[in-house]
Amino acid sequence: MRIILLFTTAMMIIALPVQAQSVYSIQHKDQVREDYEIHIDFPNFDGLINKNLEQEVNKGIKKELEKMMSEVKRAGEESVGIPVLYYGESSVVEDKEFISVILTSNITKGDFYESSVRSINFENEEDGIFLKLEDVVHMDKLNKEVEKKLAKDPETFNLQAFQEVRKDTAYYIQDGKLTLVFDKYEIASGVYGTPEITVPYQHVKKDKPLHKKSIPVPKNV
Incomplete structure (x- = not known):
């Protein structure tokens, strides 16, 4: 019984998921x-x-x-x-x-x-x-997607004030979606803080460069 118990405990330890190191x-x-x-x-x-x-x-x-x-x-x-x-x-x-x-x-x-x-x-x-943002998306396609999002919620967003997405707009990609994070007052009133707009990444995605090379930190950083 002791051998069985030790074996079972060992198998449970092995089966535990390993947490990825940050x-x-x-x-x-x-x-x-x-x-x-x-x-x-x-x-x-x-x-x-x-x-x-x-x-x-x-x-x-x-x-x-x-x-x-x-x-x-x-x-x-x-x-x-x-x-x-x-x-x-x-x-x-x-x-x-x-x-x-x-x-x-x-x-x-x-x-x-x-x-x-x-x-x-x-x-x-x-x-x-x-x-940079322009490295991963087609900016013209992105602008059209953002305009659609703004137009769908006129009570929150100010479509008239929107010109185009700045090339240094903050962004992140997660689970197949691209999210833009705008400055306060940029596309909405101040009560909305720094509003986010999320679009399907596949709709605006640009192919990655075939030949990678080290590049400096973008000037807007």
């Missing part, structure tokens, strides 16, 4: 001064296949955050009696080898409040590269 960890940064406050959560990647790409990803994230922090500090110094508050949020969306880092900046100054979103998108492969 390729990143979340770090936190705070700076509190009289004229401004900064609170940021951001990912630091330490498990990507391509270590050179990993270094560039982390550098791109920190560069974006440093740019926003610099703007907040400058605004705080120019402010009189009203501190500037900056909350930086982040999320990581993984879809097989495709990874998107969504960075949301929330800035408050008295009654003024705005949010903007940027994304860093790349492939976690040995020859993985950064991929």
Whole structure:
């Protein structure tokens, strides 16, 4: 009986699913001064296949955050009696080898409040590269899909204000769908925050480049 019990226990351990190790960890940064406050959560990647790409990803994230922090500090110094508050949020969306880092900046100054979103998108492969929105979709097809979505919900979205999807619009891909994350006020009133529009990826998808090569972090990052 003891042998049977040990065998059964061993088989149960073997059958347990192995949890995939995360390729990143979340770090936190705070700076509190009289004229401004900064609170940021951001990912630091330490498990990507391509270590050179990993270094560039982390550098791109920190560069974006440093740019926003610099703007907040400058605004705080120019402010009189009203501190500037900056909350930086982040999320990581993984879809097989495709990874998107969504960075949301929330800035408050008295009654003024705005949010903007940027994304860093790349492939976690040995020859993985950064991929801007225009690298993965046909922009003309994407604009038509977005217009259809906006027109279906005129109470939420402002189709008249929509010109076209910015090439640096934040995005992520998951489960066969492409989601755009717009800045506050860009396509809807402020009560909707940073609205998202999701379209079937297959409808707008562009074929991947046949020959991959390392490319620098996009300038909008």
